[in-house]
Amino acid sequence: MTLSRPRPLLATSAAALCLMLSACGTDVQWLLSRDSILVAKADNIAAAAEAVDPELTTEMYDAEDAKRAACETIYQSISAQMTQQPSYGDELEADIGLFVAYMVPIAEVERCARAQAAYQTAVERLQKRLQGRGAMSNGAAGSGN
Numbered sequence: 482m483t484l485s486r487p488r489p490l491l492a493t494s495a496a497a498l499c500l501m502l503s504a505c506g507t508d509v510q511w512l513l514s515r516d517s518i519l520v521a522k523a524d525n526i527a528a529a530a531e532a533v534d535p536e537l538t539t540e541m542y543d544a545e546d547a548k549r550a551a552c553e554t555i556y557q558s559i560s561a562q563m564t565q566q567p568s569y570g571d572e573l574e575a576d577i578g579l580f581v582a583y584m585v586p587i588a589e590v591e592r593c594a595r596a597q598a599a600y601q602t603a604v605e606r607l608q609k610r611l612q613g614r615g616a617m618s619n620g621a622a623g624s625g626n
Contacts, residue, residue, distance in 0.1 A: 509555065512594055516552075519597070523604045529611055537610060544596075544603035551596035554589055 523541060530537040549556075565571075 509590060512555075512590070512597065513559070516548075516597055519601055519604065523600070526604055526608050526611065530607055533611065533614060537607060541600075541603045541607045544600040548593070548596040548600040552593035555593055 523545070527538050527541060530541075
């Protein structure tokens with residue numbers, strides 16, 4: 482009987498509606514924007530730290546390497562999108578993928594976000610160590626979050 486077929490469609494529609502209303506997921510553009518700001522801040526702090534003691538930067542550089550590894554696929558994907566002229570099908574696939582990325586947390590994006598947060602923590606720790614030593618002026622220690 483055909484009456485049983487709409488139930489999976491109804492369940493799928495209800496699940497999609499719940500996802501849209503809950504607004505779960507990760508904003509990749511925000512993640513990349515935040516990363517750009519954080520890297521600029523880290524560069525200033527690292528320069529000041531290396532002038533005092535290069536060993537101070539070890540934790541931050543380790544966290545940066547972990548972030549780079551966790552976000553590698555995302556960076557490569559974005560780079561490929563920027564260097565290729567997409568077809569209509571590619572654009573449609575990207576739009577659908579973007580919609581899904583906004584609605585459903587994707588493990589790789591979440592891993593990148595966690596690595597970015599760990600990097601930010603390492604940068605902030607380094608900044609506090611430098612300020613504790615009086616080695617960093619407020620201008621170089623801009624918050625940039």
